[in-house]
Amino acid sequence: MAFADPTSDWLQSLPDLRGRLSANAMLSDITWFRVGGPAQVLFTPADEADLVYFLKSIPADVPVFTMGLGSNLLVRDGGVRGVVIRLGRGFGTIEVLGPDRLRVGTAVPDVKVARAAGEAGIAGLHFYRGIPGSIGGALRMNAGAHGVETKDVLEYVRAVDRAGNVHELSVADMGYTYRHCSVPADYIFTQATFRGQPGEPSEILKQMEEVANYREQNQPIRERTGGSTFKNPNGHSAWKLVDQAGCRGLRVGGAKVSEMHCNFLINDAEATAEDVERLGETVRARVKATSGVTLNWEIIRLGEPVEGRPTGEALAELSNTGAGKQ
Template sequence: MGQALGLEVSVCYALPPVRGRLTHGAPLAPLVWFKAGGAAEWLFEPADVDDLSNFLFALDPLVPVMGLGLGSNMIVRDGGVPGVVVRLGKAFAKVERVDDVTLRCGGGASGILVSSSARDAGIGGVEFLRSIPGTVGGFVRMNGGAYGRETKDVLVTCDVVLRSGERRTLALADLGYTYRHSDLPEGAIVVSAVFRGRPEEPGVIQAEMDRIAAAREESQPLRSKTGGSTFKNPDGHKAWALVDAAGCRGLRRGDAQVSEKHCNFLLNLGNASSADIEALGEDVRAKVKAQSGVTLEWEIQRIGVEK
């Protein structure tokens, strides 16, 4: 059914001309951390903001559009993703100093690049972005956070291109941030964001980045095919502790496994399908519900259609 859906969409619309790269049937598995899943009906890598805006303006409004960053917090289902997947490349990965405490960052810039640029500029307070395996666009959409800090603590404004092609600058208050959630409209692509920190010595910033990196290395399965933190922390609980208490550490379904190192991470041990990974996550949710009465919510995005 998923494949039929993709075919049906593809014959119903024509694509506008672009200056960037537009690929039909682009495999997404190589672009996501789980290294599993189907293809994008169309993968669009725009040349710049004008290219993206003009494309979305001219594209049939019924065609679904979604953004893809580093693919770290995502399960792409095996039947693929109908419509257009937008991936921001090098043109959107610049980080510029605005003043003594402020950076303007492209939507395709990684957390490592942002935190390193802040260090070089003597701007503290954004070190936590070093630990989030994603891009600025993803941080802004999901209110990404770690080690006691969230995107909402440093964001000033963001520039987005709406599904209609309209460009808009949104202030922090416009985003309706809650835990791992924003009110950004569906199909909107974050093309840049302004982050504000505080004056700090580069050496102090580097020491904090080193501390965060060491803590991640010790506690998380960083060298595995994983999607990052799988479930949101429920109020008053840690998701990993609930998973562990339910006896799910090391639980497997085919080549999909709950990490033994950090059991809020799911792993692809080799040839797991996205269906295996998602089903394992549902197994975990059921066991946690039965053991503790708590219903875990997915933090990982699950996109596309089943095969």
């Protein structure tokens, strides 16, 4: 599917734009699942000022979405209408502010934040070693692992809204709950300041190695996956519910529930995005039928299906009637 290309007109009205615009850019090339259609426009801003200039200048009715490393994202096969903004080098700085504080750009991978904090002797951020993706996604999802969440170490955030206005937010402004923040969806996080505690670099490194070893032994990190698929419901572990519903190893087309950790879906046979979403919805339906618990997606699903194809819970109905390969 190809969308209409507005970039020529935009470039004429944006003479001072320094970032890169690409029309009909395939997002399957830059997401971890390696599935999905194109972005109508993919924009990589040079820095925060360039982002502000772009958002203030393009038509107000153009939808805008933001992605980081594409680790927790399922792009549907029809692609994404509007603009997908991918933050790059201009948002990749790391600055040590003192014995317990760190300021980073939101394009920085979580693992690099953990490493920088450890080298600086800042304890408390070691858990980011086990979280795939970038800091922007961690802020939006209140990412956490091993008993620590983003809200526990975050101090301040900078963000740009759809109209190009810059905001500075405290951790209290983020409205954090489990894997959720209440900041408007159109805010694009550009920078974050974290506060840990002074620590011994060698001890922090040891903690990071323990996190990395746990992930290596328990998660399918070498597969094409989107990380944890479903949020843990109150009082339950998502993977246990999936396992109890008999879904470990379940396949739909080219997508499969990981046998190593069944809260991970993997693309192991040239899956389509519909295969992956259908598999996830089938798992949700079976868990609901066996336990009465509704699983909610942790992976973000973005974009449109191929014309005429369903999305969401209707896909589970297709699988249950035999239309899906299982």
